Amino acid sequence: MAAETLLPSAAPVRFVAEDGSRADRGGEYGEPAEARLKEAYRLMVLGRRFDVQATALTKQGRLAVYPSSAGQEACQVAAALALEANDWLFPTYRDSVALVARGLKPGEVLTLLRGDAHCGYNPVETRVAPQCTPLATQTLHAAGLAHAMQRRGEDAVALALIGDGATSEGDFHEALNFAAVFKAPVVFFVQNNRFAISVPFEKQSAAEALAYKGIGYGMRSEQVDGNDAVAVLAVLDDAVKHAREGKGPVLVEAHTYRIDAHTNADDATRYRDAGEVAKWREADPLKRLETYLKSRESLTDSEIEQFAADAEVYAQSVRDTLNAEPELDPLSLFDHVYAEPTRQLAAQRAALAAELEA
């Protein structure tokens, strides 16, 4: 494919300016329907509340750790909304809000971070891969699964979420290459939130935009204002459609910012200044979409109140779920290591059972 057709827009695609007014960098993309934008708003409110609740639960020791995605709700929600029920989402540790938006129950989303199970939901039923901790490795799984679905004639797409820092890992590059060579129906969605723990983007990559990385692999690429939910949804809808139509994978970079620290255990004041954070707080994706929808009379005050109230109820259910500590069965440690327990595991299981009896 000719390089020009793969190139991202010169500036990030943007439908809504920071003050909530209509911007004019939407390019070729059509604006998503009003109902979809309203649903995005509802889920962003829910996601923000979930994030605040999860962070609070770390302080009470209910969660071992929580990587907040506050400020990235437009990306989180759009990633889930762009997919059909049959499509697969490949999230990382940071993408809990995307899982909430995909419809997973609060207890299911947080079992990993609470320390109950590595994956608290059924990936086959939910079509959400386990949240991935080793960086960039999931991008290859998404490419492989997308290729498998295509070969089986399934009309499904995989979307892999990845951070800016993780794009430096070899697996990311191998995944882009494999996906492009095999024309796999997969969308790689980079949330460039400017930091990999403490390392700023400038030390991560010399590229002006990570979206430029797609072209070298022969892959269509795009960059988008990650705090503009309208734009992110428009671009991801289009990318998913492109992949679904068999036209090959797409790389999308969203320019956004991580408002909170890397996790609750991290002290972000050691590596970034308050002024920068304050500036990005102003770019709040939630406020922006709210102002925009209100100005177009697509969203009423009573709806806003209703969504906030629903989010409160949801937060309460998160607390309830997390406060009810389930009994964990130590003997389940030996389950699912192999299809059938090996003789060695059976012996160890018996030994632990005896120890528990004693």
Added chain:
Amino acid sequence: MTTTMAQALNAALRDALKDDDRVLVFGEDVGTLGGVFRVTDGITADFGEDRCFDTPLAESGIVGFALGMAMGGFRPVVEMQFDAFAYPAFEQITSHVAKLRNRTRGALEVPMVIRVPYAGGIGGVEHHCDSSEAYYTHTPGLRVVTPGTAQDAYDLLRDAIESPDPVIFLEPKCRYWSSEEVTFTRTGAPMDRAVVRRPGKDVTLIAYGPMVATALETAEAAKDEGWDVEVVDLRSLSPFDDETVTASVRRTGRAVVVHEAAGFGGYGAEVVARVTEQCFHQLHAPVLRVTGLDIPYPAPKLERHMLPDVDRILDTIARLQWDDTPVVAGA
């Protein structure tokens, strides 16, 4: 039919591709070329590019992509061109392939085979002769098998491809070209069982992969010394077949473990520990090891000094306290 191990593996792949549409073969140069060791010779021509194909040159990519395809219902059999070139894929293997079933509490499984031509003895240059079994056997969730004979190459590969668990399939390169009688219907023990290759009364040699042939040769040579040597071929390194091994050692009362890999922290240490724990009262002597040296795999002209051979194994058997001479450790 008289066949080489490489041909037996080729036949196993073909039969698996015929029997099960979900089986796919891919990796570096496995298509048109048929693999650098010709294990996949002619498969693309006969089964089409859909079933056996070349990928971009990236080991982590191959394994991670295969995992995704396994999630999507296929049964990939991938080739790592040489042992030490599988290391870029180590992360995918240990963090994902080995653990996906467990992480998802059984919702997803990874029925895939990672074929690794391994070990030395072929005059290969560096990075082409590593014995990497200890890295894989130390990883729960993986099955690790290695054939010592052409018949086992066929049987074990068929079993591995049908296994619902991921299998690291270690192919002893130096045995690829050895011919023997093979039947292409499965004859062997189940994949997780060791076999007694040669019965004997005085001492058990525990070997696997490239060292099975060396152990059998040693057993022949030992007759001159008046020792009747039993040879156990482990076949499955993980899980380990305690029953077959300990039954043999209880009969003979003496055991020597032989492998090419460096001894320190090596697979043989696990075998010695298990045998000692389970056969202590039947043992007439400590269980000894004959292993490669604790050095990076040497240049080809020096490799014969690294590899365990008949003489070194015989010398070790001689140290098994046939009289009251104390055994010297770590020789």
